[in-house]
Amino acid sequence: MKDMGPINYCLGIEFKCTKTKIQMCQKKYIEDLLEKYKMTNCRTVTTPVEVGLKLDKRPSDAEEPQVPYRSLIGSLMYLAVATRPDIAFAVNSLSQFNESYGTEHWKAAKRVLRYLNGTLEYGLVFKKTEEPIQGFCDADWGNCGTDRRSYSGYFFRFGGAAITWEARKQRTVALSSVEAEYMALAEAAREATYLKNxxxxxxxxxxxxxxxxDSQGAKMLAENPVHHARSKHIDIKHHFVRQALEDGVLNISYLPTSEMPADVLTKGLPREKHNFCRDGLGVF
Structure with a gap:
């Protein structure tokens, strides 16, 4: 290893460092994407996902459109995991259809590019704060119209911006919104354990x-050591959150849905709520 001085650019990520903050963005990467897919002069939109959008697999008798769908999703995925958690849900939901996409999926993928075109210079902005590391988690019960599984989303914020995040579909079907939120809490508990170490x-x-x-029921279920009838069917791996509470790795507090910034990791939102959540992620 050798010291090459202050970092400015690495692996497609631009670093802008001042005395008060550090910004990580991928403006050049996005510009190259827009040029590659001929979207440089496209009309911009204010959110990456249309509110209430439900996509299904392409019908077996429908012809596959001749578009570079998989290539685009792969390129967007690097953005979603590197510096743009605000598109993580959009990319995760679209990636499910890599083997069964149609025209509607292609339009939804191009909408993400339209959103990025309007937020070219946005990225994670870290600054010195007195705020300790804290996590936010959320779930959207039964959001997937194909298999009725729910979406989980969480992120941990430190230094004014997200340092780790996840948006993904849950592996099993939740029987209630409380169960979906509890499963999301378990995922966040595992990440909190790693981060603390x-x-x-x-x-x-x-x-x-x-x-x-934002679920009082999930909070109570995590804090209650008694396996009552409403929770005995839940896979034992999701009860990891109880062990984490006992070990003092984390504590759980309630935050109203209207103030929950992790909402953007589980569903498409209207502009005002999307912007609120994006600010909570530290993406400016």
Missing amino acids: FLRNIGYQTDSINVKC
Whole structure:
């Protein structure tokens, strides 16, 4: 290894460092994408996903459109995991149809490009704050029209912006909204355990990580050690959150849905709520 001085550009990510903040963005990467897919002068939109959009697999008797759908989704995925958590839900939901996409899926994928064209210079902005590391998690029960599985989303914020996040469809069908939220909490608990150990290894001591969710029922279920009739069917792996609570890795607090920034990781939102969540992620 050798010291090459202050970082400016690495793996398609631009770093802008000042005395007060660090911004990570991928403006050049997005511009290249727009040029590749002939969307440089496209009309912009204010959200990456249309509210209430439900996509299904292409009918077996329908012809596959001759478009570079898989290539575009792969390119968008790097953005979603590197510096743009605000498109993570859109990319995750579209990636399900890599083997069964149609015209509607292609239009939805191009909408993400339209959104990126209007937010070219946006990226994660880190700054010095007194705020400790904290997590936010959410779930959207039965959101997938194909198999009725729910979507989970969580992120952890430190230094004013998200340092880790996930938007994905749950592996099993939840029988209630409380169960879906509880499963999302379990995913966040696993990430909180990793983060606490990682931060300790680099010399940053932290108390229990506060994870906020917008379901009082899921919070009560996690804190209640009694396996009553409403939870005995839940896969044992999801009860990891209870162990994390007992070990002091995290604590859970309630945050109303209207104030939950993790909403953007589980569903398409109207412009005002999307912008609120994007600010919560630290993407400016």
